Amino acid sequence: MSAGKVTDGRIDVFIDGEKVRCPPGTNLIDLVEGMGKEIPHYCYHPKLSVSGNCRMCLVELGTPAMDRETGKPVLDEDGAPKIMYFPNPVIACATRLTSGMRVRTQSAKVRECREAVLEFLLINHPLDCPICDQAGECLLQEFATDYGRGYSRFIEKKVVKPKRTVLGPRVMLDDERCILCSRCVRFCQEVVEDDVLGFVDRGTYTTLTCYPGKQLENNYSLNTVDICPVGALTSRDFRFRMRVWFLKETPSICTESSVGVNTLVGSREGKVYRITPRRNDGVNDTWMSDSGRALYKRIEDENRLIDFRVNRLPVRPEDALSEALRRLQGDKVAFVGSGQSSVEEHFLFNCLSRAAGSVLNCLVSRTREGDGFLISNDANPNVRGALCLGFIDTLPEANLTGLAEKINRGEVDAVVVHNEDLTTAGIGRSLLEKVEVIYLGSHGNGASETASVVIPGLTVFEKSGTFINQQFRLQKFLQAVPGPPGVLDDLVTISRLLNLLGKDEGRLATPAAVWAVLSRRLKCFEGISFDTLPETGALLDGSAFRSLPFCEGPSLHFEPETGTVEARA
Amino acid sequence: MAVKILKRRPLSLLEKTYLPQILIGLKITLRNLFRPSVTLQYPEERPDIPEGYRGVPTLVKDANGREKCVACQLCEFVCPPRAIRITSRELETGGEDAHIEKAPDEFEIDMLRCIYCGYCQEVCPEEAIWLQDVFSISGYSREAMVFDKEKLYQLGGTLPDNHFKWDRKKAEEEAAKRH
Ligand code: SF4
Ligand code: SF4
Ligand code: SF4
Numbered sequence: 233m234s235a236g237k238v239t240d241g242r243i244d245v246f247i248d249g250e251k252v253r254c255p256p257g258t259n260l261i262d263l264v265e266g267m268g269k270e271i272p273h274y275c276y277h278p279k280l281s282v283s284g285n286c287r288m289c290l291v292e293l294g295t296p297a298m299d300r301e302t303g304k305p306v307l308d309e310d311g312a313p314k315i316m317y318f319p320n321p322v323i324a325c326a327t328r329l330t331s332g333m334r335v336r337t338q339s340a341k342v343r344e345c346r347e348a349v350l351e352f353l354l355i356n357h358p359l360d361c362p363i364c365d366q367a368g369e370c371l372l373q374e375f376a377t378d379y380g381r382g383y384s385r386f387i388e389k390k391v392v393k394p395k396r397t398v399l400g401p402r403v404m405l406d407d408e409r410c411i412l413c414s415r416c417v418r419f420c421q422e423v424v425e426d427d428v429l430g431f432v433d434r435g436t437y438t439t440l441t442c443y444p445g446k447q448l449e450n451n452y453s454l455n456t457v458d459i460c461p462v463g464a465l466t467s468r469d470f471r472f473r474m475r476v477w478f479l480k481e482t483p484s485i486c487t488e489s490s491v492g493v494n495t496l497v498g499s500r501e502g503k504v505y506r507i508t509p510r511r512n513d514g515v516n517d518t519w520m521s522d523s524g525r526a527l528y529k530r531i532e533d534e535n536r537l538i539d540f541r542v543n544r545l546p547v548r549p550e551d552a553l554s555e556a557l558r559r560l561q562g563d564k565v566a567f568v569g570s571g572q573s574s575v576e577e578h579f580l581f582n583c584l585s586r587a588a589g590s591v592l593n594c595l596v597s598r599t600r601e602g603d604g605f606l607i608s609n610d611a612n613p614n615v616r617g618a619l620c621l622g623f624i625d626t627l628p629e630a631n632l633t634g635l636a637e638k639i640n641r642g643e644v645d646a647v648v649v650h651n652e653d654l655t656t657a658g659i660g661r662s663l664l665e666k667v668e669v670i671y672l673g674s675h676g677n678g679a680s681e682t683a684s685v686v687i688p689g690l691t692v693f694e695k696s697g698t699f700i701n702q703q704f705r706l707q708k709f710l711q712a713v714p715g716p717p718g719v720l721d722d723l724v725t726i727s728r729l730l731n732l733l734g735k736d737e738g739r740l741a742t743p744a745a746v747w748a749v750l751s752r753r754l755k756c757f758e759g760i761s762f763d764t765l766p767e768t769g770a771l772l773d774g775s776a777f778r779s780l781p782f783c784e785g786p787s788l789h790f791e792p793e794t795g796t797v798e799a800r801a
Numbered sequence: 802m803a804v805k806i807l808k809r810r811p812l813s814l815l816e817k818t819y820l821p822q823i824l825i826g827l828k829i830t831l832r833n834l835f836r837p838s839v840t841l842q843y844p845e846e847r848p849d850i851p852e853g854y855r856g857v858p859t860l861v862k863d864a865n866g867r868e869k870c871v872a873c874q875l876c877e878f879v880c881p882p883r884a885i886r887i888t889s890r891e892l893e894t895g896g897e898d899a900h901i902e903k904a905p906d907e908f909e910i911d912m913l914r915c916i917y918c919g920y921c922q923e924v925c926p927e928e929a930i931w932l933q934d935v936f937s938i939s940g941y942s943r944e945a946m947v948f949d950k951e952k953l954y955q956l957g958g959t960l961p962d963n964h965f966k967w968d969r970k971k972a973e974e975e976a977a978k979r980h
């Protein structure tokens with residue numbers, strides 16, 4: 233066997249005459265995608281089981297002929313193995329590659345198959361594109377451009393099916409547009425194990441419905457909207473609000489929990505319209521929670537801070553900063569950071585706390601019960617960032633008892649708070665009134681109300697930075713929309729304060745600048761730069777923190793290590 | 802660069818009197834005095850606008866008097882100077898037009914930006930936006946030159962086409978319901 237010789241466990245296959253090496257059993261669609269080409273498909277999804285019902289992925293497939301008696305490959309006159317093509321095309325999504333296979337993805341026959349499949353898919357399809365939310369990212373539109381005939385030969389009456397069916401609190405169904413690919417059904421069965429969707433009736437009347445008396449209401453329901461190749465399933469929140477071709481998609485990280493789900497933030501002209509998952513096979517595959525998608529609404533929350541204030545009166549930014557500086561220089565200061573701050577903010581905040589001779593650094597924990605899938609027990613996305621940078625060396629607490637004691641004993645005059653509400657973290661209002669609070673944050677809360685200096689900040693959508701998730705994976709998020717006018721980036725604010733204190737770090741006002749220093753200063757960040765950090769993140773060495781009792785339980789692609797500390801010792 | 806000096810021919814005696822030129826000019830004037838006038842008394846009189854003229858873009862209603870635009874925002878996308886702004890809304894279920902599902906909530910064209918290219922008309926899948934024969938518009942402020950939906954429909958009027966796409970769709974739906 234010359235063509236299909238097995239080397240290092242990998243096999244050679246030939247795609248349109250091009251030799252490719254891959255592990256045996258690789259899925260044909262995935263392989264071709266990896267080559268930068270495409271086999272059109274609807275029902276296949278890399279993270280779901282193969283159902284092979286749409287037939288769009290038909291290709292011509294050949295295998296080396298075997299002699300039945302000797303079990304050896306048959307050779308032709310030139311001594312090359314003889315290739316037997318299957319008489320009929322086969323579906324690529326159910327083809328697992330074996331040694332020496334040959335595939336034609338572009339032949340006339342394949343093209344004819346695609347044209348025929350598409351024509352059948354379109355016979356009962358409504359002419360809805362102008363009002364259909366999928367338009368612009370619809371696989372039916374895309375392949376119709378490539379393989380459609382441009383007019384319809386179907387003169388019979390189209391089948392009429394229910395439109396605007398409410399499937400659940402967040403998902404709407406248009407049955408006429410459904411091409412019965414069953415991706416949504418398989419997602420509910422296999423990924424969330426909430427088996428609510430299914431097909432009823434037969435033939436062209438087959439209709440997708442919910443199980444009677446049930447709703448598609450699990451916290452992952454909107455993933456069905458993402459994977460639906462057509463506009464049958466639409467998000468009720470996003471529906472009709474913006475056409476997708478206007479959206480600028482910025483890679484970001486979901487702040488819902490320490491899982492660090494990779495996302496794309498869709499915005500137009502400074503307004504966020506939707507958040508969708510971004511594929512990362514090491515973190516969230518292609519999924520994300522519904523609750524995480526709603527987080528963009530916080531941008532326009534009514535308690536958003538936009539003014540610089542000193543003693544509750546609006547002032548110019550410089551005045552607020554110099555007032556903060558006065559406190560930092562003169563007083564005994566404690567620092568309360570946030571598990572929602574980026575790595576860069578933790579770094580500068582830590583520098584600031586050292587420059588001010590901080591009495592105490594602490595972080596507020598946000599633990600709750602996760603779902604074991606993509607929401608972990610820790611609602612703080614970046615506790616590990618604070619640990620890596622040495623801002624704290626123990627895990628955050630829900631009640632800042634240490635700080636409360638110090639305030640009671642009069643050992644603290646001022647507290648610098650980043651984004652946290654101290655009144656719900658064990659420091660009651662009466663206690664808070666004993667100290668001066670310098671509050672830096674995007675939203676108002678109990679702490680900002682009593683604060684003597686308030687400096688507004690940005691949300692995760694309005695700034696760039698990095699988070700370290702539960703796997704110690706460093707992941708980058710980029711600015712999607714500009715912040716409210718006049719509001720400074722938190723990094724800029726902290727670096728200005730450092731600058732006023734005469735520290736070198738005062739020059740570091742962008743993530744890239746911070747990383748240029750960080751990668752040299754800290755061993756765990758060696759060789760990392762902000763600009764070249766891969767989209768899928770970089771795994772850091774978290775072994776130094778192995779003994780800490782992190783609160784996360786197992787979730788997708790994550791097994792907690794702490795449970796086994798004793799076992800290993 | 803070399804400068805070339807042209808010689809001027811000196812005027813003849815007759816030319817120096819200017820009389821022939823004056824007489825020629827008077828001839829033209831006298832001839833036009835007895836010809837029919839071609840001047841339009843604008844704005845009281847208006848020119849005939851030929852078919853296919855690209856005037857102000859307007860929104861039209863269909864033969865049933867229903868708004869044709871479904872807020873697909875293709876015109877907004879294609880418009881080269883970004884003159885169009887649309888926000889859409891979902892039509893209530895149960896209403897007369899519920900089967901259309903979507904309609905523009907606001908539709909604005911900034912006529913100071915519009916370059917009368919006609920792309921919006923060309924791209925519209927519902928034949929809802931038309932450059933018609935209105936060519937003269939004015940206003941006292943920039944804001945007044947941003948035409949809203951009401952004004953655009955007022956300028957556009959009704960276009961009696963005979964597609965009746967949505968009527969057919971509704972009929973099909975009702976026929977299916979009777980089964
Ligand atoms: S699903 Fe695709 S092809 Fe069908 S109406 Fe929507 S955009 Fe058009
Ligand atoms: S609703 Fe969408 S995902 Fe579900 S079967 Fe129909 S086309 Fe496929
Ligand atoms: S005519 Fe051209 S410039 Fe004017 S609104 Fe239409 S697309 Fe825009």
Ligand code: SF4
Pocket residue numbers: 362869870871872873874875876877887921924925926927928929930
């Ligand atoms: S006028 Fe036509 S192109 Fe523009 S939004 Fe309405 S339907 Fe779409």
Ligand code: FES
Pocket residue numbers: 272273274275276283284285286287288289290323324325326
């Ligand atoms: S993708 Fe292969 S049959 Fe649908």
